[in-house]
Amino acid sequence: xxxxxxxxxxxxxxxxxxxxxxxxxxxxxxxxxxxxxxxxxxxxxxxxxxxxxxxxxxxxxxxxxxxxxxxxxxxxxxxxxxxxxxxxxxxxxxxxxxxxxxxxxxxxxxxxxxxxxxxxxxxxxxxxxxxxxxxxxxxxxxxxxxxxxxxxxxxxxxxxxxxxxxxxxxxxxxxxxxxxxxxxxxxxxxxxxxxxxxxxxxxxxxxxxxxxxxxxxxxxxxxxxxxxxxxxxxxxxxxxxxxxxxxxxxxxxxxxxxxxxxxxxxxxxxxxxxxxxxxxxxxxxxxxxxxxxxxxxxxxxxxxxxxxxxxxxxxxxxxxxxxxxxxxxxxxxxxxxxxxxxxxxxxxxxxxxxxxxxxxxxxxxxxxxxxxxxxxxxxxxxxxxxxxxxxxxxxxxxxxxxxxxxxxxxxxxxxxxxxxxxxx
Numbered sequence: 320x321x322x323x324x325x326x327x328x329x330x331x332x333x334x335x336x337x338x339x340x341x342x343x344x345x346x347x348x349x350x351x352x353x354x355x356x357x358x359x360x361x362x363x364x365x366x367x368x369x370x371x372x373x374x375x376x377x378x379x380x381x382x383x384x385x386x387x388x389x390x391x392x393x394x395x396x397x398x399x400x401x402x403x404x405x406x407x408x409x410x411x412x413x414x415x416x417x418x419x420x421x422x423x424x425x426x427x428x429x430x431x432x433x434x435x436x437x438x439x440x441x442x443x444x445x446x447x448x449x450x451x452x453x454x455x456x457x458x459x460x461x462x463x464x465x466x467x468x469x470x471x472x473x474x475x476x477x478x479x480x481x482x483x484x485x486x487x488x489x490x491x492x493x494x495x496x497x498x499x500x501x502x503x504x505x506x507x508x509x510x511x512x513x514x515x516x517x518x519x520x521x522x523x524x525x526x527x528x529x530x531x532x533x534x535x536x537x538x539x540x541x542x543x544x545x546x547x548x549x550x551x552x553x554x555x556x557x558x559x560x561x562x563x564x565x566x567x568x569x570x571x572x573x574x575x576x577x578x579x580x581x582x583x584x585x586x587x588x589x590x591x592x593x594x595x596x597x598x599x600x601x602x603x604x605x606x607x608x609x610x611x612x613x614x615x616x617x618x619x620x621x622x623x624x625x626x627x628x629x630x631x632x633x634x635x636x637x638x639x640x641x642x643x644x645x646x647x648x649x650x651x652x653x654x655x656x657x658x659x660x661x662x663x664x665x666x667x668x669x670x671x672x673x674x675x676x677x678x679x680x681x682x683x684x685x686x687x688x689x690x691x692x693x694x695x696x697x698x699x700x701x702x703x704x705x706x707x708x709x710x711x712x713x714x715x716x717x718x719x720x721x722x723x724x725x726x727x728x729x730x731x732x733x734x735x736x737x738x739x740x741x742x743x
């Protein structure tokens with residue numbers, strides 16, 4: 320099942336009390352599950368020089384970032400606000416990988432201030448936009464036609480990310496002339512991929528590029544960053560990403576590289592979805608049971624405000640469990656249902672034609688695997704408000720880690736002292 324049995328066993332019996340105290344809707348995260356996943360990664364890669372950088376875009380919630388700090392992980396940031404969040408939560412310097420895109424001079428200046436970070440430069444023309452040049456530099460690499468793409472991220476030759484293969488050596492030559500002395504290389508060419516062999520090929524690809532650049536410029540690389548893109552089990556029938564096999568194959572490739580070059584670059588990862596995706600669920604209350612040309616379950620939150628993925632991506636699937644008000648799973652009377660929110664928009668559907676048990680108003684609907692990208696992508700279409708976030712702590716407590724939005728929050732940007740520009 321998408322949601323871990325351990326999380327389910329801890330959460331479902333407690334849901335009536337949690338709902339009574341906090342109300343619905345809310346996302347709730349499993350602290351124990353997140354920490355166990357981090358420890359699992361560290362153990363798998365213990366024989367390699369390994370560093371995980373959590374992708375902040377997956378879930379930019381301070382309580383989650385502090386868990387990453389506790390695990391000894393860094394953060395992958397891609398915007399000014401994510402940089403601010405990282406620094407506010409105790410990360411600085413090389414604990415931050417800044418992988419921006421279409422970046423301005425002002426953003427680079429902010430990134431390199433206050434202890435700096437590892438800048439991951441996305442285009443060769445952006446070298447001159449980094450005024451305060453660090454010793455450590457990284458470039459994002461796009462292999463173009465050398466690699467196939469995947470369903471979610473597209474083919475590399477169409478991607479807006481990264482330097483072409485023919486630009487890589489000239490780019491490193493330029494930064495060496497600017498004073499760079501430490502080097503890394505980054506790529507991201509998959510998203511939500513569950514075939515570990517694709518990621519193994521990415522490791523091999525980067526090591527090949529490192530070998531080519533090293534021989535041409537007589538430099539060593541401190542790290543290769545394979546980024547994120549590892550998928551999780553959204554559907555019950557999905558096969559999980561084989562992380563142990565990936566770790567074993569990666570170790571073999573790194574060992575072979577060491578034999579040839581007498582050193583081993585560190586392996587950096589930016590697993591976001593893998594770290595928190597399975598350890599979060601959306602909890603809502605069934606508000607209406609409707610029969611039109613299809614059968615509908617209406618809930619007290621909207622896709623755009625709570626989990627836009629099913630509305631944005633046609634193939635996005637999140638498993639659903641329906642509980643009675645006492646927290647017991649509903650069974651029987653299964654019908655094909657659409658699960659919908661209150662938006663004036665027909666794509667406002669958490670599920671389409673899903674076989675679900677008969678439900679009633681007041682039931683509890685749990686949508687699985689919303690711990691990454693679901694609340695992070697949410698907005699305020701139709702003026703609906705984003706829900707609160709909770710954390711089921713390892714000691715059994717439930718903590719509010721992000722309050723629900725209010726109408727005052729929504730209208731705050733309309734309250735200002737305006738300035739008028741006279742054109743004549």
